[in-house]
Amino acid sequence: MPCSIMPELPEVETVVRGLQPFLSGAKIANVSTSQHKLRFPYPDDFMQCLIGFRFLNVGRRAKYIVADLDNENSLIIHLGMSGRISLVGNGQTISFDDYAYQTGAMSKHDHVTIDLIGTGGDEFSLIYNDPRRFGLLDLARTDKIHKSRHFAHLGPEPLDDEFTGAVLQSKIGKRVTPIKLALLNQEIVVGLGNIYVCEALHMAHIHPNRHANSLSVNEAALLVANSKQILRAAIAAGGSTLKDFAHADGTLGGFQNEFLAYDQTGKPCPSPKCKGIIERIIQGGRSTFFCGKCQK
DNA sequence: CTGTACTCCTGGGGGC
DNA sequence: TGCCCCCAGGAGTACA
Numbered sequence: 401m402p403c404s405i406m407p408e409l410p411e412v413e414t415v416v417r418g419l420q421p422f423l424s425g426a427k428i429a430n431v432s433t434s435q436h437k438l439r440f441p442y443p444d445d446f447m448q449c450l451i452g453f454r455f456l457n458v459g460r461r462a463k464y465i466v467a468d469l470d471n472e473n474s475l476i477i478h479l480g481m482s483g484r485i486s487l488v489g490n491g492q493t494i495s496f497d498d499y500a501y502q503t504g505a506m507s508k509h510d511h512v513t514i515d516l517i518g519t520g521g522d523e524f525s526l527i528y529n530d531p532r533r534f535g536l537l538d539l540a541r542t543d544k545i546h547k548s549r550h551f552a553h554l555g556p557e558p559l560d561d562e563f564t565g566a567v568l569q570s571k572i573g574k575r576v577t578p579i580k581l582a583l584l585n586q587e588i589v590v591g592l593g594n595i596y597v598c599e600a601l602h603m604a605h606i607h608p609n610r611h612a613n614s615l616s617v618n619e620a621a622l623l624v625a626n627s628k629q630i631l632r633a634a635i636a637a638g639g640s641t642l643k644d645f646a647h648a649d650g651t652l653g654g655f656q657n658e659f660l661a662y663d664q665t666g667k668p669c670p671s672p673k674c675k676g677i678i679e680r681i682i683q684g685g686r687s688t689f690f691c692g693k694c695q696k
Numbered sequence: 697c698t699g700t701a702c703t704c705c706t707g708g709g710g711g712c
Numbered sequence: 713t714g715c716c717c718c719c720a721g722g723a724g725t726a727c728a
Contacts, residue, residue: 407721
């Protein structure tokens with residue numbers, strides 16, 4: 401399947417919302433893993449902490465999926481660059497929140513299978529698939545998860561009301577690194593990835609190469625407001641975008657057609673009245689897309 | 697402490 | 713058709 405989700409905050413949030421009704425209350429009957437290592441080794445007691453217990457609820461922190469269990473542990477899942485989660489029952493993929501990308505057939509990059517019994521007695525499996533294996537599954541004590549090795553250093557959630565321009569500026573401090581790289585740094589703010597950083601900077605008309613600490617109070621506030629706006633729009637569109645991924649021909653969903661700058665090299669800048677052209681540069685070894693005319 | 701370069705992987709696409 | 717090279721959502725680590 402040529403389709404892909406882009407696991408930044410909106411995509412993870414969409415997966416979480418889709419999993420929630422299926423996983424809540426479901427009992428884990430069995431767990432199996434492939435021979436391949438993911439980014440992080442499974443904990444020694446991975447199986448013992450999962451099998452026989454029930455999921456309580458599913459949530460999100462940064463780009464991590466957090467599924468709380470009824471044994472005071474939480475299952476932590478990160479999709480990395482290419483991780484996918486599917487639910488399969490009776491050999492058929494269950495379309496959860498319209499997110500379905502393949503049939504129930506096993507594929508070679510399936511790494512973790514969690515067999516479940518739903519509250520209605522129905523049997524199904526959660527399958528973690530990840531070709532590049534940059535993702536991870538781990539466990540943490542639910543009440544100490546914010547201090548766990550994965551979460552301890554994380555910055556504020558971008559959609560929290562407490563995340564303001566002033567907070568962004570205080571997290572940036574004296575850093576002179578390009579604002580693009582500062583926004584990708586999960587210690588400053590979580591959830592933003594390469595796509596939404598490009599989109600937010602374009603919307604705020606801020607040049608990606610600006611020193612992070614050079615933003616004015618107003619610019620920081622605008623950047624925060626626009627980040628929230630693009631993330632909320634992407635979450636709202638997430639379902640319909642992902643829905644299209646179920647198409648057998650692999651047609652991509654609609655959201656990438658709405659990108660202002662990301663992957664739009666050579667195209668006219670979509671800003672009103674702007675006659676600029678979207679350019680591509682490399683920052684921190686990764687592509688940045690922007691308009692040099694309206695992003696200052 | 698900051699900033700950067702590199703690393704882990706597979707697969708798709710373009711050029712020749 | 714088949715190489716070969718470049719590129720791709722993330723983020724930890726090492727090093728100047």
